[in-house]
Amino acid sequence: MSAPSPGLDRFHAVIPAGGVGSRLWPLSRAGAPKFLHPLSGSGESLLRDTWQRVAPLSGEGRILVVTGRAHADAVREQLPELDDANLVLEDEPRESSAAIGLAAAILVRREPDVIVGSFHADHVIRGVAAFGQAVRQAVAVADAGYIATIGVPPTEPATGFGYIRATSALADVPGVLQVDSFVEKPDLETAIGYLATGDYLWNAGMFVSRADVLLERMRIEQPDLVAGLEELAAVWDTDARDEAVARIWPALPKIAIDYSVAEPAAAAGRLAVVPGRFTWHDVGDxxxxxxxxxxxxxxxxxxxxxxxxxxxxxxxxxxxxxxxxxxxxxxxxxxxxxxxxxxxxxxxxxxxxxxxxxxxxxxxxxxxxxx
Amino acid sequence: MSAPSPGLDRFHAVIPAGGVGSRLWPLSRAGAPKFLHPLSGSGESLLRDTWQRVAPLSGEGRILVVTGRAHADAVREQLPELDDANLVLEDEPRESSAAIGLAAAILVRREPDVIVGSFHADHVIRGVAAFGQAVRQAVAVADAGYIATIGVPPTEPATGFGYIRATSALADVPGVLQVDSFVEKPDLETAIGYLATGDYLWNAGMFVSRADVLLERMRIEQPDLVAGLEELAAVWDTDARDEAVARIWPALPKIAIDYSVAEPAAAAGRLAVVPGRFTWHDVGDxxxxxxxxxxxxxxxxxxxxxxxxxxxxxxxxxxxxxxxxxxxxxxxxxxxxxxxxxxxxxxxxxxxxxxxxxxxxxxxxxxxxxx
Incomplete structure (x- = not known):
């Protein structure tokens, strides 16, 4: 587990835990969303599964969870090892750019050269070793200055996932590809075509990047958002946090990180994708x-x-x-x-x-x- | 409803309310058997449906309900019109001969020339007018000294019901048949044959008879049972009831009225069957x-x-x-x-x-x- 990997000693995991999952009603509820339920068959909640998957890579003290204030107690119960300083509570959901960006902004103040990896709290992954290998590789790529994502080679023409098109190898890292573009959920015919070309991976929504690189990339598209996040981060570990949150958070733009970071980075040739050799599902229904x-x-x-x-x-x-x-x-x-x-x-x-x-x-x- | 019918002024209905109905679990329970549930679509319980079907024929004051002591409160709630003197509670179930025989023995002491009609608490009947007509006819036949049953012309080769074979008309009452024999639930092939001959009716378990005739018939097969029932009936409306019940009831033979009364009466040529022109179901599942x-x-x-x-x-x-x-x-x-x-x-x-x-x-x- 602890074989030396470039950058891994500066790696910090972020778990955004949001999203109700309405196709999983009546199990998943506003008050008890998908990530709190034991849906993988492990007997543990999806959140706990995620924690156990990333903890061997980052260490337990280096996992930050971003969730809604309403779920704070449930998250603490699921993750007793979680330090309260690493639990970021949102008063209201403001999409993934705000959630992950705030985490990056907080962490970069605590540790300037930190590498952050963001992993959804409600995905199911089989093949922990392969997952770990992919994350290590993504951390190494991030250490080299890229924004890295982990893509999953499709096993069927799924129409419920977005895809990543990647046709050329990244110059300096073997086995890693440069992302050409992201594509939205396709129809079945298109998905069959994607599968046939071999040029597409499922977008599993995992991003690994130096925190400063991530924020600079986001700043190009969303300068006001990043300014707000940095203002929040500056007082996060102080008594001024609540006042700042009340003032700044509700006004932040709501935008998915795919649009604020991933797609622009891909267009600029700065997004790398590590093919993950594990089984992945987002457990949509x-x-x-x-x-x-x-x-x-x-x-x-x-x-x-x-x-x-x-x-x-x-x-x-x-x-x-x-x-x-x-x-x-x-x-x-x-x-x-x-x-x-x-x-x-x-x-x-x-x-x-x-x-x-x-x-x-x-x-x-x-x-x-x-x- | 009140057209004069021979014997109807001496008619008293008995509703044995027993049987859990285990194929209707989890609705039907030991503590809340089938007859307490609204299964007919009327919105009322099957017991209440039964009450409302017989009350216009007998009068509300002339319906006796036999049920388990555990269901006393539920029955009272369903039938607020029921006089407590007409609620016969069994400490433990002892089959239909004991239940209906006790009712007959109690009623014949209260009113020697009473005609009793026994109707299950958990059957569904559509066609109340035709039901009433059949009961009136059965009462008239009972008044003439026969034991009468009401049979239902089969509409399909049901394998879940017993059948009544009846091939000849009763000499003195038009439209009524003499029962040749009872037959157990048939297999499908046999049931198809029954339907083809036109000689068979479904056994709906309804019996109408002078109470004294019923008890005399039962005494031939089950003298000890009838002796016990008469001893109980003699003290039923007195303070000595509880002592007698505790002593006598648990020792009474358990036997279905089909065997103690109906089959022997048929064999002796004393059982008549009125074909009922109504829709009948025993709601088994x-x-x-x-x-x-x-x-x-x-x-x-x-x-x-x-x-x-x-x-x-x-x-x-x-x-x-x-x-x-x-x-x-x-x-x-x-x-x-x-x-x-x-x-x-x-x-x-x-x-x-x-x-x-x-x-x-x-x-x-x-x-x-x-x-």
Whole structure:
């Protein structure tokens, strides 16, 4: 684990933990978003999985978590090792540029030559060694002054992910590619084409960069945003923090880091991509969770939550038993049953994407307390 | 309703309310059996439906309910009109001969020439006028000294019901047949044959008879049982009841009235059957409830319980919302979802019969508190 890697001693992980995940209702809620749930099959929450994946690389004292104030206690409970100085609480969500940029601005003040790596709190990764190898490589690339991302070689023509086009090797680092461009979620035909060329990787939303490089790149596109973030960072570890947050945070531009940093850096030839040889999912819906859990075994019933509460007879799919009640399934193929204390979802893996429409219907009925 | 009918002024209805209905778990429980649930679509419990069906024939003061002591309060709540003198509570279930025989023995002491009609508390009947007509006819036949049953002309080769074979008309009452024999639940091939001959009716378990005739018939087969019932009846309306119940009831033979009365009466040529021109179901499983509720409309989602709690998108089958929670269904065909406070069942109408096996599994797991 601790083989010397250029820059790794200056590496600091950032975990932005946000996003409700409405296609995972009724499990994922405004008050208990996706990253707090044990959806990977490890028995741990996705946030805890993420922590355990990055801690061997950065060290436990060098992980900063950015999340909503409402989730502070839940995050502390999931990550008892997290130093409170490394828990950055947002009063309201202001998108990934503000979240990651603030983390970079805070860290660069604490440690000027820090290299930051940003990793979503709600992704599922299988192949921890390969993940570690990719991060080390990305850190080395970042140490050389690039902004690095980690892309995942696609295994199927997925239409739910963005793609990274990368056709040429980075001059000075073997195995690493220079990013030509980012492309939005394609339709199926386009995705099949991407897969055929071999020139595309899935965009897993992981960025590794020197903090100062990241902020300078962001400043070109979003000078006001970076000015605000630096003003916040200057007082972050002082008594003046709350006043500054109240004044500055609500006025910051809301923009995804893809637009403020990644795409412009790619256009300027400064974005490198490390192909990650691990299995990666962003767990967007219950069908993905069922597929992940079944791990290729046919007619599998994947159980999350309290397995003792499930009595299944000749059934396949996914059951999430979080309602504290007995859940009995008989003779169901590819079913999705998600049982929680105040709401129950029954559907099939085929229709898992339609959960979003149900969430809309619940909103329209004025029952947002269930969301 | 009150056209003069021979014997109707001496008619008294008996409703034996027992039987858990384990294929209707988790709705039907030991503590809240089938007859207490609103399964017919009327919005009322099956027990209340039964009461409302017989009350116009007998009068509200002339209905006697026999049920387990554990259900006394629930029955009183369902039937506020029920006089406590007409609520017969069993300390433990001892089968239909004891339940109906005790009712007959009590009533014949109160009113020697009473005609009793016994009607299950958990059947669904559509066509109240035809039901009333059949009961009046059965009462007239009973007044002539026969034991009468009401049979239902089969509309399909059901394998879940017993049948009554009746090939000859009763000499003195037009439209009424003499019962040749009772036959057990047939296999499908046999049931198809029954339907083809036109000689068979479904056994709906309704018996109408003079109380004294019923008891004399029962005494031939079960003299000890009838002696015990008469000893109980003699003190029923006195302070000595509890002592007598404690002494006599637990020792009474357990036998279905089919064997103690109906079959021997048929063999002796003393059992008449009135064909009932109404729709009848014994609501044995959730598939039956779904079919009843859909009433022939295709792709219908039948909702019982709290319909406000159901959000359904493109689904058919049956949903019972009794858990006080939101139930959301997406893209399911012929599903059965039964949501209660402490247990959830998800299956399909095709597999509704297999609920019984789940109940067995729960028993084996030592979780009988859920049954």
């Amino acid at each position: 219950f069908a993905t969770i069922a597929r992940l859990g079944a791990a290729g075994r046919p007619n599998q019933l994947v159980t999350l939550g309290d397995a003792d509460q499930v009595i299944a007879d000749d059934s396949s799919g996914l059951v999430v038993a979080s309602g504290g009640r007995l859940v009995s399934l008989i003779g169901l193929r590819d079913v999705v049953v998600v049982d929680t204390e105040d709401a129950l979802l029954v559907t099939t893996t085929e229709h898992a994407q339609r959960v979003k429409q149900t969430v809309e219907a619940i909103k329209e009925q004025g029952r947002s307390q269930l969301l | 959730f598939a039956t409830i779904a079919r009843l509720g859909a009433a022939g409309r295709p792709n219908q989602l039948v909702t019982l319980g709290d319909a406000d709690q159901v959000i359904a998108d493109d689904s058919s089958g049956l949903v019972v919302a009794s858990g006080g929670r939101l139930v959301s269904l997406i893209g399911l065909r012929d599903v059965v979802v039964v949501d209660t406070e402490d247990a959830l069942l998800v299956t399909t109408t095709e597999h509704a019969q297999r609920v019984k096996q789940t109940v067995e599994a729960i028993k084996e797991q030592g979780r009988s508190q859920l049954l």
